[in-house]
Amino acid sequence: MSDSNSSAHHLSLLLYSSSRLLIQQFQIRLNELNLTYPQYLVMSVLWEEDGLLVNKIGQKLHLDSGTLTPLLKKLESMNFVKRNRSESDERTVAIQLTYPGKSLQVKVLELLKPLEENFSEIENPELSTLNHSIKSLLERIESSKNRN
Amino acid sequence: MSDSNSSAHHLSLLLYSSSRLLIQQFQIRLNELNLTYPQYLVMSVLWEEDGLLVNKIGQKLHLDSGTLTPLLKKLESMNFVKRNRSESDERTVAIQLTYPGKSLQVKVLELLKPLEENFSEIENPELSTLNHSIKSLLERIESSKNRN
DNA sequence: TCAATTTAAATTGTATCAAATCTAATCATC
DNA sequence: GATGATTAGATTTGATACAATTTAAATTGA
Numbered sequence: 001m002s003d004s005n006s007s008a009h010h011l012s013l014l015l016y017s018s019s020r021l022l023i024q025q026f027q028i029r030l031n032e033l034n035l036t037y038p039q040y041l042v043m044s045v046l047w048e049e050d051g052l053l054v055n056k057i058g059q060k061l062h063l064d065s066g067t068l069t070p071l072l073k074k075l076e077s078m079n080f081v082k083r084n085r086s087e088s089d090e091r092t093v094a095i096q097l098t099y100p101g102k103s104l105q106v107k108v109l110e111l112l113k114p115l116e117e118n119f120s121e122i123e124n125p126e127l128s129t130l131n132h133s134i135k136s137l138l139e140r141i142e143s144s145k146n147r148n
Numbered sequence: 149m150s151d152s153n154s155s156a157h158h159l160s161l162l163l164y165s166s167s168r169l170l171i172q173q174f175q176i177r178l179n180e181l182n183l184t185y186p187q188y189l190v191m192s193v194l195w196e197e198d199g200l201l202v203n204k205i206g207q208k209l210h211l212d213s214g215t216l217t218p219l220l221k222k223l224e225s226m227n228f229v230k231r232n233r234s235e236s237d238e239r240t241v242a243i244q245l246t247y248p249g250k251s252l253q254v255k256v257l258e259l260l261k262p263l264e265e266n267f268s269e270i271e272n273p274e275l276s277t278l279n280h281s282i283k284s285l286l287e288r289i290e291s292s293k294n295r296n
Numbered sequence: 297t298c299a300a301t302t303t304a305a306a307t308t309g310t311a312t313c314a315a316a317t318c319t320a321a322t323c324a325t326c
Numbered sequence: 327g328a329t330g331a332t333t334a335g336a337t338t339t340g341a342t343a344c345a346a347t348t349t350a351a352a353t354t355g356a
Contacts, residue, residue, distance in 0.1 A: 168343075168344095172344085175344090175345095179345095201334085202334075202335065203333090203334065203335085212335095213334075213335045213336065213337095214335095214336085214337080214338090216335090217335065217336055217337080218336095218337095233335095237333095237334085238334095239333065239334040239335070240333095240334060240335080241334080241335065
């Protein structure tokens, strides 16, 4: 399978494997707060900018309402967010952090510190090259999506 | 979230997003054969080496029996593989390709050709750097797993 | 205006994933 | 050779992913 015609196959397998393994490392630590990795991602997005529409969260994480609606309901049941249908446009739902939701950020950062420290061992140039390459790959995939 | 202390967060999000997007590109094409991406991966592993134990497939794809058992039963119901409990060690199950399972390879390769051709546009050095970086990242994660 | 289209979420159904537990078989070692 | 530990798969459970459909609201254009 290392033909000249399997670069995409090879890369997809590497991305598939490495993302799941890295997410597992996050998950192990997040378990202490009963948070899943996707829930943590949504909270991270909201810590950056509170009050986002479901739509907007989906764009940032490349997830649709089929995934987000139940996840956000779960976060609401855990009292980390509130879901409010906007008055100006009744189709949309804005997600607001609650006080416990805001407070969670410090705990999560503390919890994930060891993981981040492990990563700081990797030489910074290498890491930023990797980030850059994956980001440009991601853009490439997205733009090719629109062509098909 | 672009602090000095969020490299792992940032990288995990990139891997999470890009892997799902790339897999979607595969999935779109695989739909024609009613194959899912994980099913395709398992078939790929078997096309490389037939008769592997469930265990061995799991090692290659970083998946456990909780994922593989139902997936392999599905592939068996589609008549692409046969699951045989080994006589020498009754705990293990060897997975054999059927004739339709072997024949499927050519169809899949043909189906995925356009995707592979898209990828060949990316400069080869860049792609091989990316592959190499992710692979070393993957090894890093795996070795750190054993330390924790 | 108002019917047709578009949009945002929610819902439904199928297929993963992974942790935890269970069962049966094998191994180790005395 | 009995027995405690280990191993391979299977099963169970909870939480995603995502395509497809539905519903309600907003927008558009003749």
